[in-house]
Amino acid sequence: MRHLKDLVSSFPNWVTLLRMALVPVLVLFVSRKWFWAALVFFAFLAWTDWLDGYLARKFSQVTPIGKILDPLADKVLIWVTIWIFEFSRDTFYWVLMLFSVDMALVLFGGLAYWLHEAGKVNERAIGANTAGKWKFGFQVAFIVSMFLVELGFSKDAISQFFILPSSALFWAIFLAWASLIGHIVSFFAVRKIVQRAA
Template identity: 35%
Template sequence: MTLANQLTLFRIILIPLLVVVFYLPFEWSFPVSSIIFSIAAITDWLDGYVARKYDQSTPFGAFLDPVADKLMVAVALVLLVGVHGSAWFVIPAVIIVGREIVISALREWMAELGKRASVAVSYLGKIKTTAQMAAIIVLLAFDPALYPTWMIIGYITLYIAAGLTLWSMIIYLKAAWPELMSKEHR
Protein backbone atom coordinates (compact mmCIF):
# COMPACT_ATOMS: atom_id res chain seq x y z
CA MET A 1 0.00 0.00 0.00
CA THR A 2 1.71 3.17 -1.21
CA LEU A 3 1.62 6.48 0.64
CA ALA A 4 -0.41 7.97 -2.22
CA ASN A 5 -3.06 5.23 -1.84
CA GLN A 6 -3.06 5.68 1.93
CA LEU A 7 -3.79 9.39 1.46
CA THR A 8 -6.67 8.54 -0.87
CA LEU A 9 -8.09 6.05 1.64
CA PHE A 10 -7.70 8.66 4.38
CA ARG A 11 -9.79 11.05 2.27
CA ILE A 12 -12.54 8.43 2.04
CA ILE A 13 -12.41 7.85 5.81
CA LEU A 14 -12.89 11.60 6.32
CA ILE A 15 -16.27 11.49 4.52
CA PRO A 16 -18.30 9.84 7.33
CA LEU A 17 -16.49 12.05 9.85
CA LEU A 18 -17.57 15.09 7.84
CA VAL A 19 -21.20 13.92 7.91
CA VAL A 20 -21.19 13.27 11.67
CA VAL A 21 -19.53 16.60 12.54
CA PHE A 22 -21.79 18.51 10.14
CA TYR A 23 -24.91 17.29 11.94
CA LEU A 24 -23.66 17.90 15.47
CA PRO A 25 -25.92 20.45 17.20
CA PHE A 26 -23.13 22.91 17.94
CA GLU A 27 -22.24 26.22 16.32
CA TRP A 28 -18.66 25.02 15.83
CA SER A 29 -19.85 22.18 13.58
CA PHE A 30 -19.75 24.55 10.59
CA PRO A 31 -16.06 25.57 10.80
CA VAL A 32 -14.94 22.09 11.89
CA SER A 33 -16.81 20.55 8.91
CA SER A 34 -15.01 23.02 6.69
CA ILE A 35 -11.65 22.07 8.21
CA ILE A 36 -12.35 18.35 7.65
CA PHE A 37 -13.30 19.03 4.03
CA SER A 38 -10.19 21.23 3.63
CA ILE A 39 -7.97 18.42 4.89
CA ALA A 40 -9.65 16.05 2.42
CA ALA A 41 -9.11 18.58 -0.39
CA ILE A 42 -5.43 18.89 0.52
CA THR A 43 -5.04 15.10 0.41
CA ASP A 44 -6.59 15.21 -3.07
CA TRP A 45 -3.70 17.35 -4.24
CA LEU A 46 -1.11 15.61 -2.07
CA ASP A 47 -1.84 12.03 -3.15
CA GLY A 48 -1.39 12.99 -6.81
CA TYR A 49 1.82 14.85 -6.05
CA VAL A 50 3.23 11.93 -4.04
CA ALA A 51 2.22 9.41 -6.72
CA ARG A 52 3.98 11.41 -9.45
CA LYS A 53 7.05 12.52 -7.47
CA TYR A 54 7.82 9.11 -5.96
CA ASP A 55 6.53 6.99 -8.84
CA GLN A 56 3.75 5.50 -6.70
CA SER A 57 1.05 5.39 -9.36
CA THR A 58 -0.90 2.15 -9.15
CA PRO A 59 -4.00 0.81 -10.92
CA PHE A 60 -5.76 0.78 -7.52
CA GLY A 61 -4.88 4.45 -6.97
CA ALA A 62 -5.93 5.38 -10.50
CA PHE A 63 -9.32 3.83 -9.77
CA LEU A 64 -9.76 5.02 -6.19
CA ASP A 65 -8.59 8.65 -6.47
CA PRO A 66 -11.40 9.89 -8.75
CA VAL A 67 -13.94 7.88 -6.75
CA ALA A 68 -12.76 9.54 -3.54
CA ASP A 69 -12.91 12.98 -5.17
CA LYS A 70 -16.43 12.52 -6.48
CA LEU A 71 -17.70 11.04 -3.20
CA MET A 72 -16.20 13.88 -1.22
CA VAL A 73 -17.76 16.60 -3.38
CA ALA A 74 -21.13 14.86 -3.77
CA VAL A 75 -21.50 14.19 -0.03
CA ALA A 76 -20.57 17.77 0.86
CA LEU A 77 -23.06 19.15 -1.69
CA VAL A 78 -25.84 16.89 -0.40
CA LEU A 79 -25.15 18.09 3.15
CA LEU A 80 -25.24 21.70 1.99
CA VAL A 81 -28.48 21.22 0.03
CA GLY A 82 -30.11 20.35 3.35
CA VAL A 83 -28.95 23.61 4.90
CA HIS A 84 -29.48 25.93 1.95
CA GLY A 85 -32.58 24.18 0.58
CA SER A 86 -33.28 26.55 -2.29
CA ALA A 87 -33.29 26.27 -6.05
CA TRP A 88 -30.45 28.81 -6.11
CA PHE A 89 -28.27 26.27 -4.37
CA VAL A 90 -29.67 23.07 -5.88
CA ILE A 91 -29.12 24.19 -9.50
CA PRO A 92 -25.30 24.43 -9.33
CA ALA A 93 -25.14 21.35 -7.07
CA VAL A 94 -27.07 19.30 -9.67
CA ILE A 95 -24.86 20.64 -12.46
CA ILE A 96 -21.72 19.62 -10.59
CA VAL A 97 -22.92 16.15 -9.59
CA GLY A 98 -24.59 15.53 -12.96
CA ARG A 99 -21.43 16.46 -14.85
CA GLU A 100 -19.39 14.04 -12.73
CA ILE A 101 -21.78 11.21 -13.60
CA VAL A 102 -21.75 12.05 -17.31
CA ILE A 103 -17.97 12.40 -17.55
CA SER A 104 -17.32 9.26 -15.49
CA ALA A 105 -19.55 7.28 -17.85
CA LEU A 106 -17.90 8.92 -20.87
CA ARG A 107 -14.40 8.09 -19.60
CA GLU A 108 -15.40 4.48 -18.94
CA TRP A 109 -16.90 4.14 -22.42
CA MET A 110 -13.90 5.80 -24.09
CA ALA A 111 -11.56 3.50 -22.12
CA GLU A 112 -13.43 0.49 -23.53
CA LEU A 113 -12.68 1.87 -27.00
CA GLY A 114 -9.01 2.38 -26.08
CA LYS A 115 -9.39 6.15 -26.37
CA ARG A 116 -9.34 7.24 -22.72
CA ALA A 117 -6.51 9.71 -23.40
CA SER A 118 -8.87 11.90 -25.44
CA VAL A 119 -10.93 12.53 -22.27
CA ALA A 120 -8.06 12.67 -19.77
CA VAL A 121 -8.12 15.26 -16.99
CA SER A 122 -7.32 18.70 -18.37
CA TYR A 123 -5.96 21.91 -16.86
CA LEU A 124 -9.50 23.34 -16.95
CA GLY A 125 -10.63 20.33 -14.91
CA LYS A 126 -8.07 21.22 -12.25
CA ILE A 127 -9.30 24.83 -12.14
CA LYS A 128 -12.89 23.57 -11.92
CA THR A 129 -11.97 21.31 -9.02
CA THR A 130 -10.22 24.16 -7.22
CA ALA A 131 -13.29 26.40 -7.61
CA GLN A 132 -15.56 23.60 -6.34
CA MET A 133 -13.36 22.98 -3.31
CA ALA A 134 -13.15 26.71 -2.50
CA ALA A 135 -16.93 27.13 -2.76
CA ILE A 136 -17.64 24.09 -0.59
CA ILE A 137 -15.07 25.14 2.03
CA VAL A 138 -16.69 28.59 2.33
CA LEU A 139 -20.24 27.19 2.39
CA LEU A 140 -19.36 24.60 5.03
CA ALA A 141 -17.51 27.11 7.22
CA PHE A 142 -20.36 29.52 7.94
CA ASP A 143 -23.93 29.08 9.13
CA PRO A 144 -25.89 30.88 6.39
CA ALA A 145 -28.41 32.23 8.91
CA LEU A 146 -25.64 33.94 10.90
CA TYR A 147 -23.27 34.90 8.06
CA PRO A 148 -25.30 35.86 4.96
CA THR A 149 -22.35 37.69 3.36
CA TRP A 150 -20.26 34.51 3.41
CA MET A 151 -23.24 32.61 2.03
CA ILE A 152 -23.38 35.00 -0.93
CA ILE A 153 -19.61 34.64 -1.49
CA GLY A 154 -20.04 30.86 -1.36
CA TYR A 155 -22.91 30.97 -3.85
CA ILE A 156 -20.95 33.16 -6.27
CA THR A 157 -17.97 30.80 -6.06
CA LEU A 158 -20.28 27.78 -6.48
CA TYR A 159 -21.81 29.33 -9.62
CA ILE A 160 -18.34 29.99 -10.99
CA ALA A 161 -17.51 26.34 -10.28
CA ALA A 162 -20.75 25.21 -11.98
CA GLY A 163 -19.92 27.34 -15.03
CA LEU A 164 -16.42 25.84 -15.23
CA THR A 165 -18.01 22.42 -14.74
CA LEU A 166 -20.29 22.89 -17.75
CA TRP A 167 -17.44 24.31 -19.82
CA SER A 168 -15.17 21.37 -19.05
CA MET A 169 -18.00 18.91 -19.79
CA ILE A 170 -18.53 20.52 -23.19
CA ILE A 171 -14.80 20.21 -23.94
CA TYR A 172 -14.81 16.51 -22.97
CA LEU A 173 -17.95 15.79 -24.98
CA LYS A 174 -16.53 17.66 -27.96
CA ALA A 175 -13.36 15.55 -27.79
CA ALA A 176 -15.42 12.35 -27.62
CA TRP A 177 -18.06 13.45 -30.17
CA PRO A 178 -16.50 11.73 -33.20
CA GLU A 179 -16.55 8.41 -31.31
CA LEU A 180 -20.05 9.03 -29.96
CA MET A 181 -21.36 9.66 -33.49
CA SER A 182 -19.30 6.97 -35.21
CA LYS A 183 -21.48 4.50 -37.10
CA GLU A 184 -19.53 1.55 -35.75
CA HIS A 185 -20.33 2.59 -32.14
CA ARG A 186 -24.04 3.33 -32.60
Template identity: 30%
Template sequence: MSKHAPILNLPNILTLIRVAAIPVLVLVFYVPMQGSDMMAAALFLAAGLTDWLDGYLARRLGQTSPFGAFLDPVADKLIVAVALVMLVQVHASLWLSVPAMVIVCREITVSALREWMAELGQRARVAVSSVGKIKTVAQMGSITVLLALKPAHTVDGDIVMTPGLWIGYAALYLATALTLWSMYRYLRAAAPQFRGAGRGE
Protein backbone atom coordinates in the same frame (compact mmCIF):
# COMPACT_ATOMS: atom_id res chain seq x y z
CA MET B 1 3.72 2.81 -13.95
CA SER B 2 4.90 -0.31 -12.30
CA LYS B 3 2.81 -3.41 -12.92
CA HIS B 4 3.62 -4.63 -9.43
CA ALA B 5 3.15 -1.38 -7.49
CA PRO B 6 1.76 -2.20 -4.03
CA ILE B 7 -1.87 -1.29 -3.48
CA LEU B 8 -1.27 0.17 -0.01
CA ASN B 9 1.42 2.67 -0.87
CA LEU B 10 1.44 6.12 0.72
CA PRO B 11 -0.58 7.94 -1.97
CA ASN B 12 -3.30 5.28 -1.89
CA ILE B 13 -3.41 5.33 1.90
CA LEU B 14 -4.02 9.08 1.77
CA THR B 15 -6.82 8.52 -0.73
CA LEU B 16 -8.39 5.86 1.49
CA ILE B 17 -8.21 8.27 4.42
CA ARG B 18 -10.12 10.78 2.29
CA VAL B 19 -12.86 8.21 1.71
CA ALA B 20 -12.95 7.31 5.40
CA ALA B 21 -13.30 11.02 6.24
CA ILE B 22 -16.69 11.22 4.49
CA PRO B 23 -18.84 9.79 7.33
CA VAL B 24 -16.79 11.84 9.80
CA LEU B 25 -17.55 14.96 7.77
CA VAL B 26 -21.28 14.23 7.88
CA LEU B 27 -21.21 13.56 11.62
CA VAL B 28 -19.23 16.70 12.40
CA PHE B 29 -21.44 18.88 10.19
CA TYR B 30 -24.65 17.81 11.91
CA VAL B 31 -23.46 17.44 15.49
CA PRO B 32 -25.22 20.09 17.62
CA MET B 33 -22.24 21.90 19.07
CA GLN B 34 -20.64 25.28 18.63
CA GLY B 35 -18.05 25.42 15.89
CA SER B 36 -19.21 22.26 14.11
CA ASP B 37 -19.56 24.15 10.85
CA MET B 38 -15.97 25.40 10.98
CA MET B 39 -14.73 21.92 11.90
CA ALA B 40 -16.58 20.42 8.94
CA ALA B 41 -15.12 23.05 6.62
CA ALA B 42 -11.61 22.39 7.94
CA LEU B 43 -12.08 18.65 7.43
CA PHE B 44 -13.30 19.15 3.87
CA LEU B 45 -10.40 21.49 3.11
CA ALA B 46 -7.92 18.98 4.54
CA ALA B 47 -9.44 16.29 2.32
CA GLY B 48 -9.01 18.58 -0.69
CA LEU B 49 -5.36 19.16 0.18
CA THR B 50 -4.74 15.41 0.45
CA ASP B 51 -6.14 15.11 -3.07
CA TRP B 52 -3.28 17.29 -4.28
CA LEU B 53 -0.76 15.62 -1.96
CA ASP B 54 -1.47 12.03 -2.93
CA GLY B 55 -1.16 12.89 -6.63
CA TYR B 56 2.10 14.73 -6.02
CA LEU B 57 3.54 11.85 -3.96
CA ALA B 58 2.44 9.26 -6.50
CA ARG B 59 4.37 11.06 -9.22
CA ARG B 60 7.36 12.02 -7.06
CA LEU B 61 7.80 8.55 -5.54
CA GLY B 62 6.92 6.66 -8.71
CA GLN B 63 4.04 4.95 -6.91
CA THR B 64 1.28 5.38 -9.45
CA SER B 65 -0.95 2.31 -9.73
CA PRO B 66 -4.17 1.18 -11.44
CA PHE B 67 -5.88 1.06 -8.03
CA GLY B 68 -4.85 4.63 -7.28
CA ALA B 69 -5.94 5.81 -10.72
CA PHE B 70 -9.37 4.31 -10.02
CA LEU B 71 -9.76 5.33 -6.37
CA ASP B 72 -8.55 8.94 -6.51
CA PRO B 73 -11.31 10.39 -8.74
CA VAL B 74 -13.91 8.24 -6.96
CA ALA B 75 -12.88 9.67 -3.59
CA ASP B 76 -13.06 13.22 -4.95
CA LYS B 77 -16.52 12.76 -6.44
CA LEU B 78 -17.89 11.05 -3.32
CA ILE B 79 -16.83 13.74 -0.88
CA VAL B 80 -17.98 16.57 -3.18
CA ALA B 81 -21.37 14.92 -3.78
CA VAL B 82 -21.90 14.31 -0.06
CA ALA B 83 -20.94 17.88 0.81
CA LEU B 84 -23.28 19.30 -1.83
CA VAL B 85 -26.18 17.17 -0.56
CA MET B 86 -25.61 18.51 2.97
CA LEU B 87 -25.44 22.09 1.70
CA VAL B 88 -28.65 21.72 -0.32
CA GLN B 89 -30.44 20.51 2.81
CA VAL B 90 -29.12 23.33 5.00
CA HIS B 91 -29.52 26.17 2.50
CA ALA B 92 -32.80 24.84 1.06
CA SER B 93 -32.48 27.30 -1.80
CA LEU B 94 -32.97 27.08 -5.54
CA TRP B 95 -29.82 29.19 -5.89
CA LEU B 96 -27.74 26.38 -4.39
CA SER B 97 -29.78 23.39 -5.57
CA VAL B 98 -29.32 24.21 -9.27
CA PRO B 99 -25.49 24.43 -9.28
CA ALA B 100 -25.31 21.37 -7.02
CA MET B 101 -27.48 19.43 -9.48
CA VAL B 102 -25.36 20.58 -12.43
CA ILE B 103 -22.10 19.59 -10.75
CA VAL B 104 -23.32 16.13 -9.71
CA CYS B 105 -24.85 15.43 -13.14
CA ARG B 106 -21.65 16.56 -14.82
CA GLU B 107 -19.53 14.22 -12.71
CA ILE B 108 -21.76 11.27 -13.58
CA THR B 109 -21.71 12.15 -17.28
CA VAL B 110 -17.95 12.65 -17.51
CA SER B 111 -17.23 9.49 -15.49
CA ALA B 112 -19.39 7.46 -17.87
CA LEU B 113 -17.74 9.14 -20.84
CA ARG B 114 -14.24 8.35 -19.59
CA GLU B 115 -15.17 4.71 -18.98
CA TRP B 116 -16.64 4.42 -22.46
CA MET B 117 -13.64 6.08 -24.08
CA ALA B 118 -11.30 3.79 -22.14
CA GLU B 119 -13.12 0.78 -23.59
CA LEU B 120 -12.45 2.21 -27.05
CA GLY B 121 -8.79 2.80 -26.23
CA GLN B 122 -9.25 6.58 -26.46
CA ARG B 123 -8.94 7.45 -22.75
CA ALA B 124 -6.27 10.11 -23.43
CA ARG B 125 -8.77 12.18 -25.41
CA VAL B 126 -10.74 12.88 -22.23
CA ALA B 127 -7.87 13.35 -19.78
CA VAL B 128 -8.13 15.98 -17.08
CA SER B 129 -7.56 19.43 -18.57
CA SER B 130 -6.35 22.71 -17.08
CA VAL B 131 -9.96 23.95 -17.06
CA GLY B 132 -10.91 20.93 -14.99
CA LYS B 133 -8.17 21.70 -12.49
CA ILE B 134 -9.30 25.32 -12.11
CA LYS B 135 -12.87 24.06 -11.70
CA THR B 136 -11.74 21.76 -8.93
CA VAL B 137 -10.05 24.61 -7.04
CA ALA B 138 -13.13 26.85 -7.34
CA GLN B 139 -15.40 23.99 -6.34
CA MET B 140 -13.37 23.00 -3.30
CA GLY B 141 -13.02 26.63 -2.23
CA SER B 142 -16.72 27.39 -2.55
CA ILE B 143 -17.82 24.27 -0.68
CA THR B 144 -15.33 24.98 2.10
CA VAL B 145 -16.72 28.50 2.55
CA LEU B 146 -20.35 27.34 2.43
CA LEU B 147 -19.73 24.55 4.93
CA ALA B 148 -18.14 27.06 7.30
CA LEU B 149 -21.01 29.54 7.07
CA LYS B 150 -24.32 27.89 7.84
CA PRO B 151 -26.95 30.44 6.79
CA ALA B 152 -29.52 32.15 8.92
CA HIS B 153 -33.06 32.42 7.53
CA THR B 154 -35.69 35.14 7.72
CA VAL B 155 -39.23 34.48 8.92
CA ASP B 156 -40.23 33.96 5.29
CA GLY B 157 -37.51 31.33 4.86
CA ASP B 158 -35.16 33.44 2.77
CA ILE B 159 -31.43 33.19 3.41
CA VAL B 160 -29.80 36.13 5.13
CA MET B 161 -26.90 36.80 2.77
CA THR B 162 -23.61 37.85 4.34
CA PRO B 163 -20.41 38.87 2.51
CA GLY B 164 -18.98 35.42 3.19
CA LEU B 165 -22.01 33.68 1.70
CA TRP B 166 -21.85 35.93 -1.37
CA ILE B 167 -18.25 34.85 -1.87
CA GLY B 168 -19.16 31.18 -1.43
CA TYR B 169 -22.06 31.41 -3.87
CA ALA B 170 -20.00 33.34 -6.42
CA ALA B 171 -17.23 30.73 -6.29
CA LEU B 172 -19.80 27.93 -6.62
CA TYR B 173 -21.31 29.54 -9.72
CA LEU B 174 -17.83 29.99 -11.17
CA ALA B 175 -17.20 26.29 -10.53
CA THR B 176 -20.54 25.46 -12.17
CA ALA B 177 -19.71 27.50 -15.28
CA LEU B 178 -16.31 25.81 -15.54
CA THR B 179 -18.02 22.47 -14.95
CA LEU B 180 -20.27 23.00 -17.97
CA TRP B 181 -17.37 24.29 -20.09
CA SER B 182 -15.12 21.34 -19.23
CA MET B 183 -17.96 18.88 -19.93
CA TYR B 184 -18.46 20.52 -23.31
CA ARG B 185 -14.75 20.10 -24.07
CA TYR B 186 -14.85 16.43 -23.07
CA LEU B 187 -17.92 15.80 -25.22
CA ARG B 188 -16.36 17.64 -28.16
CA ALA B 189 -13.20 15.52 -27.84
CA ALA B 190 -15.33 12.38 -27.85
CA ALA B 191 -17.58 13.52 -30.71
CA PRO B 192 -15.65 11.58 -33.43
CA GLN B 193 -16.21 8.40 -31.44
CA PHE B 194 -19.92 9.16 -31.12
CA ARG B 195 -20.19 9.43 -34.88
CA GLY B 196 -18.00 6.45 -35.64
CA ALA B 197 -18.95 3.94 -32.94
CA GLY B 198 -21.80 1.52 -33.37
CA ARG B 199 -24.92 1.63 -31.24
CA GLY B 200 -24.69 0.34 -27.69
CA GLU B 201 -27.03 -1.88 -25.78
Protein backbone atom coordinates in the same frame (compact mmCIF):
# COMPACT_ATOMS: atom_id res chain seq x y z
CA MET C 1 -5.18 -8.46 -11.10
CA ARG C 2 -2.52 -5.97 -12.28
CA HIS C 3 -4.66 -3.02 -11.23
CA LEU C 4 -5.36 -4.60 -7.84
CA LYS C 5 -1.60 -4.81 -7.35
CA ASP C 6 -1.25 -1.15 -8.41
CA LEU C 7 -3.97 -0.21 -5.94
CA VAL C 8 -2.40 -2.05 -3.01
CA SER C 9 1.25 -1.24 -3.70
CA SER C 10 0.84 2.48 -4.43
CA PHE C 11 0.91 4.71 -1.33
CA PRO C 12 -0.75 7.63 -3.19
CA ASN C 13 -3.72 5.37 -3.90
CA TRP C 14 -4.00 4.65 -0.18
CA VAL C 15 -4.15 8.40 0.44
CA THR C 16 -6.99 8.58 -2.09
CA LEU C 17 -8.84 5.73 -0.40
CA LEU C 18 -8.34 7.40 2.98
CA ARG C 19 -10.01 10.54 1.62
CA MET C 20 -13.15 8.54 0.86
CA ALA C 21 -13.00 6.51 4.08
CA LEU C 22 -12.93 9.63 6.27
CA VAL C 23 -15.96 11.32 4.70
CA PRO C 24 -18.33 9.77 7.33
CA VAL C 25 -16.30 11.54 10.03
CA LEU C 26 -17.03 14.83 8.27
CA VAL C 27 -20.73 13.97 8.17
CA LEU C 28 -20.60 13.23 11.92
CA PHE C 29 -19.08 16.66 12.63
CA VAL C 30 -21.81 18.39 10.63
CA SER C 31 -24.59 16.32 12.21
CA ARG C 32 -23.35 17.46 15.63
CA LYS C 33 -23.18 21.05 14.29
CA TRP C 34 -19.46 21.22 14.96
CA PHE C 35 -19.03 23.48 11.95
CA TRP C 36 -15.54 24.76 12.77
CA ALA C 37 -14.29 21.19 13.16
CA ALA C 38 -16.12 20.22 9.97
CA LEU C 39 -14.58 23.13 8.05
CA VAL C 40 -11.04 22.31 9.17
CA PHE C 41 -11.51 18.60 8.52
CA PHE C 42 -13.01 19.25 5.09
CA ALA C 43 -10.04 21.48 4.22
CA PHE C 44 -7.70 18.66 5.28
CA LEU C 45 -9.52 16.10 3.11
CA ALA C 46 -9.49 18.50 0.15
CA TRP C 47 -5.74 19.00 0.67
CA THR C 48 -5.16 15.25 0.32
CA ASP C 49 -6.29 15.62 -3.30
CA TRP C 50 -3.14 17.65 -3.93
CA LEU C 51 -1.07 15.32 -1.73
CA ASP C 52 -1.86 12.05 -3.54
CA GLY C 53 -1.16 13.62 -6.93
CA TYR C 54 2.13 15.09 -5.71
CA LEU C 55 3.27 11.77 -4.22
CA ALA C 56 2.27 9.84 -7.34
CA ARG C 57 4.34 12.14 -9.57
CA LYS C 58 7.30 12.41 -7.19
CA PHE C 59 7.68 8.65 -6.74
CA SER C 60 6.59 7.70 -10.29
CA GLN C 61 3.53 5.85 -9.02
CA VAL C 62 0.96 7.29 -11.44
CA THR C 63 -1.33 4.38 -12.40
CA PRO C 64 -4.48 4.04 -14.54
CA ILE C 65 -6.48 2.90 -11.50
CA GLY C 66 -5.22 5.90 -9.56
CA LYS C 67 -6.27 8.25 -12.35
CA ILE C 68 -9.82 6.91 -12.06
CA LEU C 69 -9.90 6.57 -8.28
CA ASP C 70 -8.70 10.11 -7.54
CA PRO C 71 -11.54 12.04 -9.25
CA LEU C 72 -14.03 9.50 -7.89
CA ALA C 73 -12.81 10.18 -4.34
CA ASP C 74 -13.09 13.90 -5.02
CA LYS C 75 -16.70 13.54 -6.08
CA VAL C 76 -17.58 11.44 -3.03
CA LEU C 77 -16.08 14.12 -0.78
CA ILE C 78 -17.68 17.02 -2.64
CA TRP C 79 -21.17 15.63 -3.10
CA VAL C 80 -21.64 14.00 0.29
CA THR C 81 -20.68 17.37 1.78
CA ILE C 82 -22.78 19.53 -0.56
CA TRP C 83 -25.98 17.57 0.05
CA ILE C 84 -25.60 18.23 3.78
CA PHE C 85 -26.54 21.87 3.25
CA GLU C 86 -29.99 23.29 2.68
CA PHE C 87 -30.50 25.47 -0.41
CA SER C 88 -33.17 27.80 -1.72
CA ARG C 89 -35.18 26.45 -4.65
CA ASP C 90 -33.26 28.50 -7.24
CA THR C 91 -29.87 27.53 -5.85
CA PHE C 92 -30.94 23.89 -5.65
CA TYR C 93 -31.51 23.75 -9.42
CA TRP C 94 -28.02 25.11 -10.09
CA VAL C 95 -26.52 22.62 -7.65
CA LEU C 96 -28.49 19.86 -9.37
CA MET C 97 -27.06 20.93 -12.73
CA LEU C 98 -23.53 20.74 -11.35
CA PHE C 99 -24.28 17.33 -9.86
CA SER C 100 -25.61 16.06 -13.22
CA VAL C 101 -22.51 17.18 -15.12
CA ASP C 102 -20.26 15.66 -12.45
CA MET C 103 -22.08 12.34 -12.73
CA ALA C 104 -21.67 12.50 -16.52
CA LEU C 105 -17.94 12.93 -15.91
CA VAL C 106 -17.95 9.83 -13.68
CA LEU C 107 -19.69 7.78 -16.38
CA PHE C 108 -17.36 9.12 -19.05
CA GLY C 109 -14.33 8.33 -16.91
CA GLY C 110 -15.57 4.77 -16.41
CA LEU C 111 -16.10 4.37 -20.15
CA ALA C 112 -12.63 5.73 -20.93
CA TYR C 113 -11.07 3.35 -18.39
CA TRP C 114 -12.93 0.36 -19.85
CA LEU C 115 -11.87 1.29 -23.39
CA HIS C 116 -8.29 1.76 -22.20
CA GLU C 117 -8.32 -1.76 -20.79
CA ALA C 118 -9.65 -3.01 -24.13
CA GLY C 119 -6.84 -1.22 -25.97
CA LYS C 120 -9.18 1.20 -27.73
CA VAL C 121 -7.76 4.40 -26.22
CA ASN C 122 -4.43 5.23 -24.62
CA GLU C 123 -3.83 6.40 -21.06
CA ARG C 124 -4.16 10.08 -22.01
CA ALA C 125 -7.95 9.59 -22.12
CA ILE C 126 -8.02 8.79 -18.38
CA GLY C 127 -7.89 11.19 -15.46
CA ALA C 128 -8.74 14.80 -14.72
CA ASN C 129 -8.02 17.62 -17.16
CA THR C 130 -7.09 21.20 -16.29
CA ALA C 131 -10.69 22.43 -16.27
CA GLY C 132 -11.64 19.54 -13.98
CA LYS C 133 -8.92 20.47 -11.50
CA TRP C 134 -10.10 24.09 -11.43
CA LYS C 135 -13.68 22.87 -11.09
CA PHE C 136 -12.71 20.93 -7.97
CA GLY C 137 -11.07 24.06 -6.60
CA PHE C 138 -14.24 26.10 -7.02
CA GLN C 139 -16.35 23.28 -5.59
CA VAL C 140 -14.12 23.35 -2.51
CA ALA C 141 -14.50 27.14 -2.37
CA PHE C 142 -18.29 26.77 -2.63
CA ILE C 143 -18.37 24.36 0.30
CA VAL C 144 -16.01 26.47 2.42
CA SER C 145 -18.18 29.55 1.82
CA MET C 146 -21.29 27.53 2.76
CA PHE C 147 -19.59 26.52 6.01
CA LEU C 148 -18.82 30.19 6.66
CA VAL C 149 -22.51 31.00 6.20
CA GLU C 150 -23.39 28.26 8.70
CA LEU C 151 -20.87 29.78 11.12
CA GLY C 152 -22.74 33.08 11.02
CA PHE C 153 -20.62 35.12 8.62
CA SER C 154 -22.64 37.56 6.52
CA LYS C 155 -22.31 37.60 2.73
CA ASP C 156 -20.74 41.05 2.94
CA ALA C 157 -18.12 39.75 5.35
CA ILE C 158 -17.40 36.67 3.22
CA SER C 159 -17.01 38.79 0.07
CA GLN C 160 -14.33 40.86 1.82
CA PHE C 161 -11.91 37.96 2.26
CA PHE C 162 -13.25 35.02 0.25
CA ILE C 163 -15.66 34.17 -2.57
CA LEU C 164 -19.44 34.14 -2.25
CA PRO C 165 -21.21 30.76 -2.59
CA SER C 166 -23.10 31.95 -5.69
CA SER C 167 -19.90 33.02 -7.47
CA ALA C 168 -18.07 29.81 -6.61
CA LEU C 169 -21.06 27.77 -7.80
CA PHE C 170 -21.20 29.67 -11.10
CA TRP C 171 -17.55 29.02 -11.87
CA ALA C 172 -17.81 25.38 -10.79
CA ILE C 173 -20.69 24.84 -13.23
CA PHE C 174 -18.87 26.62 -16.06
CA LEU C 175 -15.70 24.59 -15.50
CA ALA C 176 -17.66 21.35 -15.16
CA TRP C 177 -19.06 21.83 -18.66
CA ALA C 178 -15.61 22.84 -19.94
CA SER C 179 -14.13 19.70 -18.38
CA LEU C 180 -16.78 17.43 -19.91
CA ILE C 181 -16.37 18.96 -23.38
CA GLY C 182 -12.59 18.75 -23.05
CA HIS C 183 -12.77 15.06 -22.12
CA ILE C 184 -15.01 14.30 -25.10
CA VAL C 185 -12.69 16.10 -27.53
CA SER C 186 -9.60 14.45 -26.01
CA PHE C 187 -11.28 11.04 -26.03
CA PHE C 188 -11.96 11.09 -29.77
CA ALA C 189 -8.52 12.56 -30.51
CA VAL C 190 -6.57 9.84 -28.69
CA ARG C 191 -8.89 7.16 -30.06
CA LYS C 192 -7.99 8.20 -33.60
CA ILE C 193 -4.30 8.04 -32.68
CA VAL C 194 -4.72 4.48 -31.37
CA GLN C 195 -6.70 3.44 -34.45
CA ARG C 196 -4.00 4.80 -36.79
CA ALA C 197 -1.31 2.99 -34.79
CA ALA C 198 -3.19 -0.32 -34.90
